Amino acid sequence: xxxxxxxxxxxxxxxYSIGVDLGGTNYRAASVDRNGNILERISGPTxxxxxxxxxxxxxxxAILELRSRRAGEQLAGIGVALPGFIDIAKGYxxxxxxxxxxxxxxARDALQDKLGAPVLLENDANAAALxxxxxxxxxxxxxxxxxxxxxxxxGGIICGGKxxxxxxxxxxxxxxxxxxxxxxxxxxxxxxxxxxxxSATAVSGMxxxxxxxxxxxxxxxxxxxxxxxxxxxxxxELMGWALGVGLANYVQIFNFPLYLLSGGVLPAWEFxxxxxxxxxxxxxxxxxxxxxxxxxATLGSDAGLVGAACLPFHS
Amino acid sequence: xxxxxxxxxxxxxxxYSIGVDLGGTNYRAASVDRNGNILERISGPTxxxxxxxxxxxxxxxAILELRSRRAGEQLAGIGVALPGFIDIAKGYxxxxxxxxxxxxxxARDALQDKLGAPVLLENDANAAALxxxxxxxxxxxxxxxxxxxxxxxxGGIICGGKxxxxxxxxxxxxxxxxxxxxxxxxxxxxxxxxxxxxSATAVSGMxxxxxxxxxxxxxxxxxxxxxxxxxxxxxxELMGWALGVGLANYVQIFNFPLYLLSGGVLPAWEFxxxxxxxxxxxxxxxxxxxxxxxxxATLGSDAGLVGAACLPFHS
Numbered sequence: 001x002x003x004x005x006x007x008x009x010x011x012x013x014x015x016y017s018i019g020v021d022l023g024g025t026n027y028r029a030a031s032v033d034r035n036g037n038i039l040e041r042i043s044g045p046t047x048x049x050x051x052x053x054x055x056x057x058x059x060x061x062a063i064l065e066l067r068s069r070r071a072g073e074q075l076a077g078i079g080v081a082l083p084g085f086i087d088i089a090k091g092y093x094x095x096x097x098x099x100x101x102x103x104x105x106x107a108r109d110a111l112q113d114k115l116g117a118p119v120l121l122e123n124d125a126n127a128a129a130l131x132x133x134x135x136x137x138x139x140x141x142x143x144x145x146x147x148x149x150x151x152x153x154x155g156g157i158i159c160g161g162k163x164x165x166x167x168x169x170x171x172x173x174x175x176x177x178x179x180x181x182x183x184x185x186x187x188x189x190x191x192x193x194x195x196x197x198x199s200a201t202a203v204s205g206m207x208x209x210x211x212x213x214x215x216x217x218x219x220x221x222x223x224x225x226x227x228x229x230x231x232x233x234x235x236x237e238l239m240g241w242a243l244g245v246g247l248a249n250y251v252q253i254f255n256f257p258l259y260l261l262s263g264g265v266l267p268a269w270e271f272x273x274x275x276x277x278x279x280x281x282x283x284x285x286x287x288x289x290x291x292x293x294x295x296x297a298t299l300g301s302d303a304g305l306v307g308a309a310c311l312p313f314h315s
Numbered sequence: 316x317x318x319x320x321x322x323x324x325x326x327x328x329x330x331y332s333i334g335v336d337l338g339g340t341n342y343r344a345a346s347v348d349r350n351g352n353i354l355e356r357i358s359g360p361t362x363x364x365x366x367x368x369x370x371x372x373x374x375x376x377a378i379l380e381l382r383s384r385r386a387g388e389q390l391a392g393i394g395v396a397l398p399g400f401i402d403i404a405k406g407y408x409x410x411x412x413x414x415x416x417x418x419x420x421x422a423r424d425a426l427q428d429k430l431g432a433p434v435l436l437e438n439d440a441n442a443a444a445l446x447x448x449x450x451x452x453x454x455x456x457x458x459x460x461x462x463x464x465x466x467x468x469x470g471g472i473i474c475g476g477k478x479x480x481x482x483x484x485x486x487x488x489x490x491x492x493x494x495x496x497x498x499x500x501x502x503x504x505x506x507x508x509x510x511x512x513x514s515a516t517a518v519s520g521m522x523x524x525x526x527x528x529x530x531x532x533x534x535x536x537x538x539x540x541x542x543x544x545x546x547x548x549x550x551x552e553l554m555g556w557a558l559g560v561g562l563a564n565y566v567q568i569f570n571f572p573l574y575l576l577s578g579g580v581l582p583a584w585e586f587x588x589x590x591x592x593x594x595x596x597x598x599x600x601x602x603x604x605x606x607x608x609x610x611x612a613t614l615g616s617d618a619g620l621v622g623a624a625c626l627p628f629h630s
Contacts, residue, residue: 095604143482157568159474166570167458170601173567178598180496181560190563190598245496248505249564252488253472255481283493283505286485289410 015074018066019309020059021124022046022082024098027055029062031070032309036135038302040066052101060114077118077312080111081127081304083154086169091121094169120311124304125172126163128297129156131307132260134314136299143256146297147174147247149263153195157254175199179245197242200264206235222268233271240272244279251284251292262297269296328389333381334624335374336439337361337397339413342370344377346385347624351450353617355381367416375429392433392627395426396442396619398469401484406436409484435626439619440487441478443612444471446622447575449629451614458571461612462489462562464578468510472569490514494560512557515579521550537583548586555587559594566599566607577612584611 016039020029027046031039042062047054063078084096084103091108111119122130129138129146138144142161148154155174157164164171175195176188183192184202196202200218207221208214210231216224224232247259265272280287280294299306331354335344342361346354357377362369378393399411399418406423426434437445444453444461453459457476463469470489472479479486490510491503498507499517511517515533522536523529525546531539539547562574580587595602595609614621 159479164474164569166601167572168570168601168605170605171568171570173570173601176600177564177567178560179493181494188600189603190600245493249492250568252492253486253565253568254479255483255486255488257482285491285503285505286481286483286488288504290483290485 013072013074014070015076016070017076017309017312018063018078019305019307019311020063020078020080021127021305021308022055022059022080022099023124024048024083027059027062028305029059029066030305030309031066032306034076034310034313036131036306036310038306040069042066046099048099048101052105055099055101056107056110056114060111063115075117077120077315078111078115079120079122079127079308079311080107081122081124081308082107083124086121086123088121088165088169091119093121118312120315122163122308122311123156123169124308125154126156126165127305127307127311128154128262128299128303129158129260129307130163130310130314131299131303131305132262132297133158133161134310135306136303137260137295137297138258141256141258143254144258144260145174145250145254145256146260146262146303147243149199149243149261149265151199151201151264153199153263159254174246174250177246177249179242194242194246198239198246198265202242203235203239203265203268206238207232210235218265218268222271225268225271236268236271237275239265240275241279243272244276245283247276247294248280248283248287251280251287255286255290255292257291257293259292259294260297261294262300262303266296328387329385330389330391331385332391332624332627333378333393334620334622334626335378335393335395336442336620336623337370337374337395337414338439339363339398342374342377343620344374344381345620345624346381347621349391349625349628351446351621351625353621355384357381361414363414363416367420370414370416371422371425371429375426378430390432392435392630393426393430394435394437394442394623394626395422396437396439396623397422398439401436401438403436403480403484406434408436433627435630437478437623437626438471438484439623440469441471441480442620442622442626443469443577443614443618444473444575444622445478445625445629446614446618446620447577447612448473448476449625450621451618452575452610452612453573456571456573458569459573459575460489460565460569460571461575461577461618462558464514464558464576464580466514466516466579468514468578474569489561489565492561492564494557509557509561513554513561513580517557518550518554518580518583521553522547525550533580533583537586540583540586551583551586552590554580555590556594558587559591560598562591562609563595563598563602566595566602570601570605570607572606572608574607574609575612576609577615577618581611
């Protein structure tokens, strides 16, 4: 639609938003409509060694490119999801271990100045929880908790339709809670973190203990379980046990109607879910007394991208 | 108060509210002003064997008596705190193990009908958390978590100034979370509940294990610790350890600025707090990175009563 006609059809202009999911290795950007449908995508490497300015330029370039492809449409705003502890009100990143140049960075204002459009930041796991709440498995509830089982375990808590941030943006560190106080040591300083017993990394570690192989991925261990390997199945039983201890606690604490699991370990659901649900059932009176659902998330790796993109529609 | 004069002085009439804290053994009722000051008190036994009607009559009688003593003043409403799982919107009690006749009871409407005044219900631990938030140690924050260390361990979570109820009124079962997955068995079905490792009952149990005596109360074990008993001090170290594991998880999950402890075990603070804080410090990166406070609640056993009484002022 030619620019000269914009004012003329303003009331009927299509509205879209742009989201960025900035990870430690790659960034992904997409234009998204109000219903969470992805219109177009751009991705590229997150070049942390090149420094802050290079990363800002890369994602700003992707955003401008997506914008140029929707000339004549109304941009509602830009949402950026990234790993780390964020002061949402100030648009300031306290810490971001996976994107070190962004630590101590007023990223919102820097991007707004460069783009001339409103920018909102959100932690990536929180953005994924919002994505699932708005367009995924959580569409019918206002309260949910999402655990992302990947290299680590991330978490997001949606309470009354809003993200639970905590007073320093550090809430929902759901992978760094103790499930076994004498369990595996964690780089965070704790012993027995859920992440050290139920992440993809933990699955690989247990496969090594059981002599399945030195550097198997969780996906490969899942393949072995599918092929009937008893020790591979045992790995997922133990992983399910740890997840069950953690989830039972979350059910006891929140009494939410819905707890979602996503991430790279999800394809092994059939191998870990029975042990997980057995443990939750035994450990949580609330789970046994209510219609609490523990389910797979449905947006996959797009949850954070879509959640980020739709922040401007809900702010 | 003659009805004909009510409208005349309505704008300048002193306003008060009435609260009831209904426990398994006793009930306490009080008239309270808008600032949380207790004006008058009445208490009596909770006679559960006499049945639902007898309990309702007892607390309604206390409320009417308190009301009659403030003739000419404006009653804002009545708040009733009780142990159990409550559907606040419906004023319905799903379960109340400590006051069995109230299970499956539309208590709010029954009391409203009898008293001709608006009644609000709240879980007793949640009411205590509200009391501390409005008038106690939590006056300067909008988000806090309260643990009450008594015979069991109760909990209340205030998030954005409001109680976190959960979809069935069962949130904040903070005593029934796992701190040691192979720890002590609990009647709730779990193994290693915080309550079984850090309540007054757990203190008594550990004192028995350490041959301090068969039926010592937590208060007596505290007395022994004060007198220099090494095994009594060891009991509180172990209790502090369990509390630290649980609190570290809460800090990781909520990132609230304030966590409060209350209840009968609180006088032993000097004996359990060092182990507790050491454990939280080691296990919670969030605690180490922020100015998170773990402190004594200040309203003591009146927190629930005052919180209940002031529900009508904040509804």
